Amino acid sequence: MLMITDVRNTSESVPVPKTTREIYLPPQRSTITGGGAAHIAAREFSVYYGDFEAVKRVSADILSKYVTAIIGPSGCGKSTFLRAINRMNDLIPGCHTTGSLLFDGEDIYGKYTDEVLLRKKVGMVFQKPNPFPKSIFDNIAYGPRLHGVNDKKKLMEIVERSLRKAAIWDEVCDRLDKNALGLSGGQQQRLCVARTLAVEPEVLLLDEPTSALDPKATAKIEDLIQELRGSYTIMIVTHNMQQASRVSDSTMFFYEGILVEHAPTAQLFVNPKDPMTEDYITGRFS
Amino acid sequence: MSSRPVHELIKELSQVLVQLSDKVVENLFNALHAVKHQDEHGARQIRIIDHEIDVAEVNLEERCLAFLALQQPVARDLRTIVTIIKINDDLERIGDLAVHIIDRMPEISPEMLDSFAFEDMGAHAAEMVKKSIEAFISKDRLLADQVCALDEEIDVMHRSVFKKVTTLMKNQDSDVDQLIAALSISRYIERMADHASRIAYEVIYLVTGEIVRHKGVLYEKLIESIKE
Numbered sequence: 049m050l051m052i053t054d055v056r057n058t059s060e061s062v063p064v065p066k067t068t069r070e071i072y073l074p075p076q077r078s079t080i081t082g083g084g085a086a087h088i089a090a091r092e093f094s095v096y097y098g099d100f101e102a103v104k105r106v107s108a109d110i111l112s113k114y115v116t117a118i119i120g121p122s123g124c125g126k127s128t129f130l131r132a133i134n135r136m137n138d139l140i141p142g143c144h145t146t147g148s149l150l151f152d153g154e155d156i157y158g159k160y161t162d163e164v165l166l167r168k169k170v171g172m173v174f175q176k177p178n179p180f181p182k183s184i185f186d187n188i189a190y191g192p193r194l195h196g197v198n199d200k201k202k203l204m205e206i207v208e209r210s211l212r213k214a215a216i217w218d219e220v221c222d223r224l225d226k227n228a229l230g231l232s233g234g235q236q237q238r239l240c241v242a243r244t245l246a247v248e249p250e251v252l253l254l255d256e257p258t259s260a261l262d263p264k265a266t267a268k269i270e271d272l273i274q275e276l277r278g279s280y281t282i283m284i285v286t287h288n289m290q291q292a293s294r295v296s297d298s299t300m301f302f303y304e305g306i307l308v309e310h311a312p313t314a315q316l317f318v319n320p321k322d323p324m325t326e327d328y329i330t331g332r333f334s
Numbered sequence: 335m336s337s338r339p340v341h342e343l344i345k346e347l348s349q350v351l352v353q354l355s356d357k358v359v360e361n362l363f364n365a366l367h368a369v370k371h372q373d374e375h376g377a378r379q380i381r382i383i384d385h386e387i388d389v390a391e392v393n394l395e396e397r398c399l400a401f402l403a404l405q406q407p408v409a410r411d412l413r414t415i416v417t418i419i420k421i422n423d424d425l426e427r428i429g430d431l432a433v434h435i436i437d438r439m440p441e442i443s444p445e446m447l448d449s450f451a452f453e454d455m456g457a458h459a460a461e462m463v464k465k466s467i468e469a470f471i472s473k474d475r476l477l478a479d480q481v482c483a484l485d486e487e488i489d490v491m492h493r494s495v496f497k498k499v500t501t502l503m504k505n506q507d508s509d510v511d512q513l514i515a516a517l518s519i520s521r522y523i524e525r526m527a528d529h530a531s532r533i534a535y536e537v538i539y540l541v542t543g544e545i546v547r548h549k550g551v552l553y554e555k556l557i558e559s560i561k562e
Contacts, residue, residue, distance in 0.1 A: 293408070319413070330407070
């Protein structure tokens with residue numbers, strides 16, 4: 049049985065800068081990999097689709113309550129790595145893993161891991177907003193109901209709290225009974241974030257969450273990431289490098305399944321250590 | 335790998351900076367020559383060239399700022415543009431200092447100038463500027479280090495001028511105005527060398543990503559001296 053503990057109650061000593069403008073390099077976190085408590089830790093972790101090794105022996109620490117961006121060209125394994133964290137790849141025939149991927153020190157791919165409990169703790173938002181064809185209220189209440197919350201008053205509290213956290217409450221509070229599909233794309237995406245937050249996750253996985261949105265809706269999602277930062281461990285896959293540099297504390301660069309570099313974002317975008325990273329982010333990649 | 339237009343633009347901005355540095359160094363030599371020969375016409379030319387340097391400096395800065403806003407460079411591209419902006423500023427200041435030398439021309443006689451080794455000192459400072467720009471072109475960390483080391487030689491020369499001037503001033507019949515002008519010229523050349531050192535520091539940042547300015551032990555020494 050997966051014994052997932054609530055890190056938000058046990059890791060208060062981890063310093064969290066208020067904004068990404070403060071250069072992220074707390075003294076005890078001078079390196080990203082190795083040492084210190086990690087919320088998610090990969091050790092020689094590989095993901096295979098049949099014989100094809102899509103993620104190759106990745107070792108990395110994902111720090112609690114920080115925003116980690118994952119960048120790299122298409123097909124580099126970044127989404128596969130992200131999806132591996134809440135075992136979304138399990139649905140793909142022939143997909144298997146080697147090495148270990150730990151959540152709070154426990155193996156996500158352990159024999160007794162409860163995937164439902166894992167996905168409650170590790171929520172995910174996808175590229176395309178995917179609200180259920182239900183009312184706004186029912187979209188948010190869906191997860192809590194699934195986990196046994198049926199009290200109407202309690203559900204209302206959860207719905208309001210989640211929508212407020214996702215910075216969409218003011219826009220929808222007077223039409224909670226309306227169909228969620230009537231919202232704009234940007235609103236739908238924030239609704240999906242709210243739906244994820246409703247089951248009180250610890251980790252948010254965002255897979256290109258703004259690639260289908262216009263600049264205004266993108267800005268709202270980026271602002272939302274800043275708001276949620278410090279309360280949740282957030283991982284975002286993005287093709288937009290300016291977005292990665294704007295919203296994240298650390299950045300991972302993947303190429304052909306290999307984690308080439310993982311460093312504080314300010315360092316990676318000003319003075320990357322690996323020439324391959326430099327060539328990619330400056331557009332010199334051949 | 336074929337070069338993208340954005341990288342061609344960075345090369346072009348670098349070339350504009352190098353052209354500006356050539357102009358600045360030439361004006362520095364001309365300023366020393368004009369003062370030595372009391373060349374009024376040459377002095378006017380130097381002021382005209384300095385105005386051109388000022389215009390070019392503003393133009394290059396505007397182009398770099400537009401590049402930052404429009405291209406949002408990162409990594410070495412970012413460091414290159416930031417370095418160009420900073421070197422551009424230093425070159426403009428060196429240009430101003432050449433004009434300051436010209437400003438002292440009416441206050442100092444050729445005989446008084448001959449008693450100081452300003453041409454040597456100026457040539458030394460100009461060499462530092464040239465080498466720092468060479469280090470920028472070739473991204474040569476070692477050459478940049480050499481430029482920083484050369485600054486000490488100029489400082490020694492300036493201290494020697496200072497000592498000589500203060501000694502001469504103690505004479506009853508000394509021409510204080512001329513001596514102050516001489517000291518000022520020495521100071522201007524010493525400041526030029528400082529700017530060349532700053533350019534070299536910027537090159538070190540460009541190459542390594544590390545800001546090495548103010549990394550001496552002075553602060554620790556001051557703290558120690560307070561304790562003592």
